[in-house]
Amino acid sequence: MRKAIWLVLGGILSVQFGAAVAKDLFDRIDPTAMVFLRLATSTVVFWALARPMLRGRSREDWLVVVGFGLSLGLMNWSIYQAFARIPLGLAVTIEFVGPLAIAVIGSRRARDLVWVALACGGVLLLGFQPEGVTLVGVLYALLAGAGWASYILFSASTGRRWPGIDGLAVASAVATALLVPAVLAGGVGDLLHLDILLLGAAVGLLSSVIPYSFELAALRSLRPAVFGILMSLEPAAAALAGMLVLHEFLTPLQWVAMACVVAASVGATRSGSAALHEPVPD
Numbered sequence: 001m002r003k004a005i006w007l008v009l010g011g012i013l014s015v016q017f018g019a020a021v022a023k024d025l026f027d028r029i030d031p032t033a034m035v036f037l038r039l040a041t042s043t044v045v046f047w048a049l050a051r052p053m054l055r056g057r058s059r060e061d062w063l064v065v066v067g068f069g070l071s072l073g074l075m076n077w078s079i080y081q082a083f084a085r086i087p088l089g090l091a092v093t094i095e096f097v098g099p100l101a102i103a104v105i106g107s108r109r110a111r112d113l114v115w116v117a118l119a120c121g122g123v124l125l126l127g128f129q130p131e132g133v134t135l136v137g138v139l140y141a142l143l144a145g146a147g148w149a150s151y152i153l154f155s156a157s158t159g160r161r162w163p164g165i166d167g168l169a170v171a172s173a174v175a176t177a178l179l180v181p182a183v184l185a186g187g188v189g190d191l192l193h194l195d196i197l198l199l200g201a202a203v204g205l206l207s208s209v210i211p212y213s214f215e216l217a218a219l220r221s222l223r224p225a226v227f228g229i230l231m232s233l234e235p236a237a238a239a240l241a242g243m244l245v246l247h248e249f250l251t252p253l254q255w256v257a258m259a260c261v262v263a264a265s266v267g268a269t270r271s272g273s274a275a276l277h278e279p280v281p282d
């Protein structure tokens with residue numbers, strides 16, 4: 001179990017430091033083009049590993065995997081737009097409202113509303129000291145949270161219909177194709193530089209391939225509740241990456257806001273786990 005925990009933590013750090021590297025390149029490449037490079041890299045790797053079988057798939061299989069791909073593309077594109085406008089740690093903190101909503105939306109416990117209130121309070125705190133915060137950046141982060149929530153739902157459905165990482169490979173291709181018109185409209189000049197291509201590929205490995213591989217290995221021996229609690233560290237890891245790579249330092253109030261969201265996520269995850277073990281009334 002200890003090894004699985006370290007794998008999850010390694011995946012979290014990989015995602016956020018990959019995001020920091022990507023943001024550091026925004027003065028040389030548009031965020032949309034960077035997302036395209038990230039998704040294209042992961043698509044190539046996942047297809048090479050999975051070699052998904054496409055024949056014999058039902059209409060429902062394709063609808064689910066296309067929905068998965070759309071949510072994957074929306075989540076990545078919108079969070080990179082948020083990164084371009086607000087600090088990394090704050091963007092991920094706000095984005096985390098999406099999976100938190102999924103954690104509590106099916107709950108029948110009134111006390112779980114406390115976690116919703118705590119998370120909302122944390123986000124609202126950001127408005128009291130809006131240093132480095134823009135409304136557009138916040139809205140993009142919220143859109144990314146919605147994309148993350150739909151990603152979670154479609155991921156579960158895709159996993160039931162597509163074996164292994166076949167569904168993820170197909171969804172990555174859908175998400176990549178979705179961005180092609182936007183990349184072409186913005187010009188492909190930046191994508192012709194070898195160093196940009198290599199750095200974009202590195203971001204794809206750090207932000208998609210490595211963390212997914214680590215998480216997949218960890219979930220073989222790690223309880224979902226423990227996994228969910230560990231994933232609650234994403235905002236803190238993003239803030240750390242922002243400080244070390246981008247020199248983005250948050251104010252004390254912004255740290256408090258982040259702590260509220262992290263605590264709400266941990267509480268909701270633990271509450272959901274406890275609910276699963278409660279006896280069902282006759």
